[in-house]
Amino acid sequence: MTKKSDPKKKSNGKKHATQQSVDAAIWSICDIMRRGNVASALQYVPELTWILFLRILDETEDREAQESEAVGARYAHSLKKPFRWKDWAAPAPKDAPATWANKRKELEDAGNKAFLAFCNGELIPYLKGLRGRPQATARQKVIAEIMSGVEKVRIDTEKNLLDVLDKVHEVSNENIDPTHVFTLSQVYEGLLLKMGEKGSDAGQFFTPREVIRGMVRAIAPKIGETVYDPCCGTGGFLAQACEFMKPKSGAKVSADAIETLKHRTFYGREKENLIYPIGLANLILHGIDRPNIWHGNALTGDEVYGGLFEGAPAQFDVILTNPPFGGKESAAAQTNFDYRTSATQVLFLQHVIRSLRDRGRCGMVIDEGVLFRTNEDAFVRTKRKLTDECDLWCVLSLPGGVFSAAGAGVKTNLLFFSKGKPTERIWYYDLSDVKVGKKAPLTLKHFEDFAAKLSKREDSELSWTVDLNDRRAKAASDAKPFRDAARTKSQEAEAVKDQIGHLKKDKPRDEGAIAQTKEKLKALAKEAREAANKAEAIENAVYDLKAVNPNRKAVVDTRTPAELLDLIDSKGKEVAAAVAVLRGMTSQ
Numbered sequence: 001m002t003k004k005s006d007p008k009k010k011s012n013g014k015k016h017a018t019q020q021s022v023d024a025a026i027w028s029i030c031d032i033m034r035r036g037n038v039a040s041a042l043q044y045v046p047e048l049t050w051i052l053f054l055r056i057l058d059e060t061e062d063r064e065a066q067e068s069e070a071v072g073a074r075y076a077h078s079l080k081k082p083f084r085w086k087d088w089a090a091p092a093p094k095d096a097p098a099t100w101a102n103k104r105k106e107l108e109d110a111g112n113k114a115f116l117a118f119c120n121g122e123l124i125p126y127l128k129g130l131r132g133r134p135q136a137t138a139r140q141k142v143i144a145e146i147m148s149g150v151e152k153v154r155i156d157t158e159k160n161l162l163d164v165l166d167k168v169h170e171v172s173n174e175n176i177d178p179t180h181v182f183t184l185s186q187v188y189e190g191l192l193l194k195m196g197e198k199g200s201d202a203g204q205f206f207t208p209r210e211v212i213r214g215m216v217r218a219i220a221p222k223i224g225e226t227v228y229d230p231c232c233g234t235g236g237f238l239a240q241a242c243e244f245m246k247p248k249s250g251a252k253v254s255a256d257a258i259e260t261l262k263h264r265t266f267y268g269r270e271k272e273n274l275i276y277p278i279g280l281a282n283l284i285l286h287g288i289d290r291p292n293i294w295h296g297n298a299l300t301g302d303e304v305y306g307g308l309f310e311g312a313p314a315q316f317d318v319i320l321t322n323p324p325f326g327g328k329e330s331a332a333a334q335t336n337f338d339y340r341t342s343a344t345q346v347l348f349l350q351h352v353i354r355s356l357r358d359r360g361r362c363g364m365v366i367d368e369g370v371l372f373r374t375n376e377d378a379f380v381r382t383k384r385k386l387t388d389e390c391d392l393w394c395v396l397s398l399p400g401g402v403f404s405a406a407g408a409g410v411k412t413n414l415l416f417f418s419k420g421k422p423t424e425r426i427w428y429y430d431l432s433d434v435k436v437g438k439k440a441p442l443t444l445k446h447f448e449d450f451a452a453k454l455s456k457r458e459d460s461e462l463s464w465t466v467d468l469n470d471r472r473a474k475a476a477s478d479a480k481p482f483r484d485a486a487r488t489k490s491q492e493a494e495a496v497k498d499q500i501g502h503l504k505k506d507k508p509r510d511e512g513a514i515a516q517t518k519e520k521l522k523a524l525a526k527e528a529r530e531a532a533n534k535a536e537a538i539e540n541a542v543y544d545l546k547a548v549n550p551n552r553k554a555v556v557d558t559r560t561p562a563e564l565l566d567l568i569d570s571k572g573k574e575v576a577a578a579v580a581v582l583r584g585m586t587s588q
Contacts, residue, residue: 036160058085214447215363225317232268235279237320315357322365323348341378372546387423397547482535489528
């Protein structure tokens with residue numbers, strides 16, 4: 001039995017006792033990367049992702065090996081020598097004897113860029129090839145997928161790369177004081193925020209974390225439930241759901257429940273090659289040992305790699321998602337759906353309804369256009385399907401600038417619904433008047449009143465209830481005269497068609513009478529069509545689900561025309577006086 005390593009001796013860096021200390025360490029790494037020709041967040045975050053992941057993997061497996069050793073069990077590391085962090089990346093301990101050596105030291109002593117050659121020619125190919133090994137473990141497949149987009153080290157010089165490795169070694173979890181400082185997962189979230197800022201192509205994959213936390217709290221997933229995001233991006237919804245579901249301090253939870261949480265709870269899909277490995281790493285850093293993420297296009301079914309999704313259920317207990325809005329899907333993507341449209345977010349809504357288990361719950365970001373549009377068949381039929389098959393129990397209207405930092409200025413809403421019974425009433429909550437911006441983001445505090453009123457669906461100045469059954473009944477009543485008129489006109493048109501048939505059989509044929517009767521048929525068909533369209537418009541209006549606060553007091557200008565004319569006259573005199581002063585100044 002090998003001797004246990006002492007974590008205090010293993011650590012090369014100082015203990016980080018404040019969040020500022022950890023942040024400073026992370027940003028110092030990014031500074032080295034920027035000077036190493038990895039200029040933007042879109043470049044240095046993916047580079048730091050795989051390096052940071054391998055460091056945490058090494059720590060994790062050392063801890064697991066010690067735990068196995070303590071109970072006399074054998075432990076198989078995911079990586080063989082010399083590809084573990086301690087072999088190729090770890091610097092020499094400060095108290096290392098002169099005889100101390102590892103692969104890194106050997107390569108540094110060899111010179112002639114041997115270290116970079118090893119990373120690009122041996123390390124990266126080995127890690128990427130793990131998924132193809134016979135009997136590859138789930139963790140080995142995850143490692144390979146996190147490396148899937150890495151062709152070579154982006155950092156330009158060996159010196160800069162070694163400096164980055166040294167600093168990553170210092171900010172590992174063992175050097176972070178958990179009682180005062182955020183975990184590395186939250187530090188990593190800060191890096192992802194940089195990718196989500198305006199001007200970055202990655203903004204579409206990043207949902208503000210306070211919005212996610214508010215949604216997760218409203219849905220309240222529990223251990224034992226499966227959680228799914230069909231367009232998971234950097235994994236924000238799944239990661240925050242995990243944080244919410246983790247047992248609270250002092251709670252009694254079985255080992256099997258913890259195993260379920262780490263391995264059989266979180267599922268997702270992501271198609272972008274750059275974002276997919278970042279999402280995997282983010283989930284690993286949040287303690288999800290097996291992130292079951294499918295790499296490919298969820299709408300078309302085109303798969304890049306599905307090895308991590310094997311054994312995934314067809315439907316899920318909880319769905320939390322923010323589908324891309326404004327996208328246009330191809331005809332091939334549309335063939336997989338009941339109601340065809342090029343609008344990406346509408347297809348995702350259909351996918352979500354299909355993927356939700358009976359009695360399952362969903363929290364979803366949707367752009368407001370989907371809620372109020374009733375002039376396109378797929379939009380209306382999708383919302384009809386939503387309210388017929390699911391209980392849409394809440395719509396929360398978000399402020400206009402929530403997604404502006406990510407380059408999207410569209411107005412958005414949050415939908416909360418459960419599958420299995422039709423919607424009878426919808427409870428609305430209005431946050432649209434909250435002023436948000438880069439320096440004043442939406443926070444969890446903004447969701448406090450919403451959360452307090454949600455359980456009882458309390459009405460207030462900011463919340464109200466719409467009875468969808470009443471709205472349907474009224475629409476049916478209002479549409480009935482037009483439906484009846486359309487039916488009557490259609491029946492009259494059928495009689496006229498018969499009349500035309502008889503006229504054509506007459507000998508001799510009266511072409512004038514035939515032409516006149518055809519015009520009558522044309523007019524009846526038009527009247528029937530117009531009446532049917534009016535009935536349909538009335539019925540479709542039921543599915544204008546936009547949040548319109550009935551309690552909002554309209555600002556009305558009560559001034560009379562005479563008062564407005566007096567104001568214009570007064571302001572005109574002020575302008576004339578100012579112009580006169582300016583003329584006097586210029587004439588001196």
